[in-house]
């Protein structure tokens with residue numbers, strides 16, 4: 089009889105630990121498991137400063153896209169904010185996509201394009217280049233943090 093208690097005790101523990109670890113299967117949790125918010129050897133602080141400025145209740149962020157990075161990185165906003173990304177390419181054509189917010193902007197060489205959306209999900213996401221721009225294209229991304 090005692091063996092059954094031990095067995096169920098262990099089973100309960102394993103199930104509980106699984107629930108605890110995998111309950112949040114959001115992108116944030118997945119990234120967190122992959123070594124925290126470390127990116128190219130750089131730590132993102134726990135409470136990064138908000139990007140851009142509030143204008144008429146909209147968080148307006150000017151983003152520079154160039155081979156092969158976005159500036160600023162990370163791009164930080166508050167949960168629930170309406171976000172306007174004003175993206176300028178300083179060299180060739182680039183794109184800026186954030187899948188979780190259905191953002192996909194294409195920016196011709198030297199031009200500026202704008203997109204607006206509501207940051208209605210909390211977490212750390214990837215903003216990545218969606219227009220092939222050269223050999224470093226696959227690594228052209230920034231963290232998009234909704235806090």
Ligand SMILES: [Cu+2]
Nearest residue numbers: 217219221225
């Ligand atoms: Cu690209």
